[in-house]
Amino acid sequence: xxxxxxxxxxxxxxxxxxxxxAQAMHLTQPxxxxxxxxxxxxxxxxxxxxxxxxxELTPFGKRVLERARQLVLDANELHDSGRLMGxxxxxxxxxxxxxxxxxxxxxxxxxxxxxxxxKVRVVxxxxxxxxLVQALRARTLDALVVDALSLxxxxxxxxxxxxxxxxxxxxxxxxxxxxxxxxxxxxRFADVQRYPIASTPLSDQVAAALVEAYGPQAHPASxxxxxxxxxxxxxxxxxxxxxxxLAIRAAAPKLVELDMRPALQRVxxxxxxxxxxxxxxxxxxxxxxxxxxxLRD
Numbered sequence: 001x002x003x004x005x006x007x008x009x010x011x012x013x014x015x016x017x018x019x020x021x022a023q024a025m026h027l028t029q030p031x032x033x034x035x036x037x038x039x040x041x042x043x044x045x046x047x048x049x050x051x052x053x054x055x056e057l058t059p060f061g062k063r064v065l066e067r068a069r070q071l072v073l074d075a076n077e078l079h080d081s082g083r084l085m086g087x088x089x090x091x092x093x094x095x096x097x098x099x100x101x102x103x104x105x106x107x108x109x110x111x112x113x114x115x116x117x118x119k120v121r122v123v124x125x126x127x128x129x130x131x132l133v134q135a136l137r138a139r140t141l142d143a144l145v146v147d148a149l150s151l152x153x154x155x156x157x158x159x160x161x162x163x164x165x166x167x168x169x170x171x172x173x174x175x176x177x178x179x180x181x182x183x184x185x186x187x188r189f190a191d192v193q194r195y196p197i198a199s200t201p202l203s204d205q206v207a208a209a210l211v212e213a214y215g216p217q218a219h220p221a222s223x224x225x226x227x228x229x230x231x232x233x234x235x236x237x238x239x240x241x242x243x244x245x246l247a248i249r250a251a252a253p254k255l256v257e258l259d260m261r262p263a264l265q266r267v268x269x270x271x272x273x274x275x276x277x278x279x280x281x282x283x284x285x286x287x288x289x290x291x292x293x294x295l296r297d
Contacts (some may be wrong), residue, residue, distance in 0.1 A: 001039060001042055001043075001073060001124065002188050003071070003075055004035070005035050005036075005038065005039045006033045006039075006068040006071055006072055007025070007072060008021070008025060008027075008032055008036060008039075008069055009036065009039060009047065009061075009064065009065060009068050010065065010069060010072065011024055011025055012032070012036060012048065012055060012259070013057055013065050015056065016054045016055050016056065017053070017055065018032055018033060018245075025184060030185070033277070034279065036048070043060075045058070045060045045195060046058055046061070046221035047060065047061035047064060047251060048061055049256060050187050050242070051153075053106075056077060073277070074277070091120060091121070091126060091186075091281065091282060091283065092120065092121040092122075092142075092283075093113070093122050093123070093125065093281050093283040093284065093286075093287065094121055094122075094123040094125070094140065094141045094142045094143075094253040094289060095109070095122075095123070095124050095125070095141065095142065095143055095144070095145065095269070096124075096125045096126070096127065096130055096132035096135060096136065096141045096143070096144040096145075096146070097124060097125070097126055097132075097133070097144070097145050097146070098126075098145065098147050098150070098270075099126070099200035099201070099229050099230065099268065100147060100165070100200070100251060100268055100292070101145040101146065101147075101270050101295065102124075102126050102145075102227075102230075102231070103231035103232055103247075103251045104250060104251060104294050105145060105287075105290060105291060105294060105295070106124055106126075107288055108290055108294060109122070109124070109286075110122060110124070111273075112286060113283075113286070114171050117283060117286065118235075119282050122283075125141060126229055126230070127229060128201060128229070129144075129146045129147070129150045129151055130152075132144050132146060133152075133157070133273070136157075136273065136274075137156070137275065139275075139278075141193055142194055142274070142280070142281040142284060143272055143273065143274045143280075143281070143284055143287065144272070144274075145161075145270060145271070145272050145273070145287070145291055145295075146270070146271065146273060147203065147268045147270055148162060148269040148270065148271040148273075149203050149205045149206070149268065149269050150203035150205075151271070151273065153204075154180045155259050155276070155277060156275055156276050156277075157177070157273055157274075157275065158273065158274045158275065158276045159271040159272070159273055159277065160271065160272050160274075161270075161271060161272040161288055161291045161292055161295070162269055162270070163269070163270050163271075163292075163295040164267040164268070164270075164292070165248045165249065165250055165266055165267060165268045165270060165295065165296070165297050166248065166249045166266075166268075166297055167206065167246065167248055167249070167264060167267065167268055168246075168247075168248075168249045168257045168258070168264060169187075169192055169244055169245070169246055169248065169257070169258040169260055169264070170238065170244070170245045170247065170252050170255035170257050170258065171195075171238060171242070171243075171244045171245065171255060171256055171258060172238060172239050172240070172241075172242075172247075172255060172256070173254075173255075175242060175244075175255050175256065176242070177191060177192070177195070177244070177258055178258075186259040186260060186261035187258045187259055187260050187261065188248060188260075188261055189214035189215070189217070189260070191260070192244050192260075193217070193223060195197065195242045195244050196225045196226050196241070196242070196243040196244070197223050197224050197225055197226070197243070197244050197246060198224070198226035198227070198234040198237055198238055198243045198244065198245045198246070199220065199224050199226075199227060199229065199245070199246040199247060200228065200229055200230075200234070200247065201227060201229065202220045202224070202246075205266075206220070206266060207219055207220050207221075209253055209264065209265060209266040210223075210264070210266075213260075213262055213263075213264055213265065214262075224246070224292070226278065231247055231251045231252075234247065235247070235251065235252045235255065238255055239252075239254065239255065240253065248268050248297075249297055250295075250296065250297050258292060260265040270291070270295050271286065272287070272288060272291055291293060
């Protein structure tokens with residue numbers, strides 16, 4: 001049994017056609033047939049049933065395919081590990097960042113790499129967590145830093161460097177809601193609703209926390225009027241207008257935190273996410289060190 005045979009098995013299982021697989025693998029059809037037949041002879045059971053023009057996996061073939069995919073993946077990872085180690089200070093670091101982590105990590109990461117690791121090519125992708133996870137699984141990204149509460153748990157995802165950070169309502173100094181602080185009683189959500197509310201796209205968990213604290217009118221679909229993926233842009237808007245920003249406190253240290261009554265019991269849980277069993281990019285410890293240092297209230 002060889003990796004080549006296992007790759008032939010995977011290709012045929014994916015296409016169901018000897019001719020299509022042979023073309024994709026740059027083989028003749030008889031050569032592919034001999035490879036599959038030799039694998040079946042070695043394993044002692046048929047892997048495919050020939051159903052008309054299509055070749056379908058037998059129950060045994062399905063079990064073999066699952067193991068074959070993992071073996072080929074492990075072999076590819078071993079190959080990548082050697083290649084990446086050989087690149088040393090060169091190579092590439094491709095990172096996906098959610099809106100909150102991006103506001104705190106993106107610029108420091110780019111500065112660190114420019115100053116200390118100029119030969120490493122750095123690519124930072126921003127976007128919704130689901131799209132970033134797709135890119136991670138497609139291996140176009142090496143790691144993500146996202147809010148773990150917006151992440152769907154899965155066995156192929158590995159989380160570490162988890163940090164909890166407070167989510168709050170904030171506004172510019174001199175905002176009418178700031179002057180209200182001295183009048184006692186704090187700020188009610190009805191007071192906040194008199195102004196535009198800005199935020200990044202919020203997870204279902206955040207929406208539930210808002211509704212629990214302030215009622216149905218606080219659901220983001222109803223109350224958020226200014227929404228985008230970039231926290232930095234929203235911070236700028238809140239600094240220059242009467243808009244109220246809902247975000248992690250550390251993303252906007254120059255804004256004033258509102259004394260909400262009741263207080264919003266919500267924290268973001270930022271985590272670095274990689275694929276389990278995948279060889280890490282050599283530069284990934286740099287990102288992990290920055291995340292550990294900067295993702296703090």
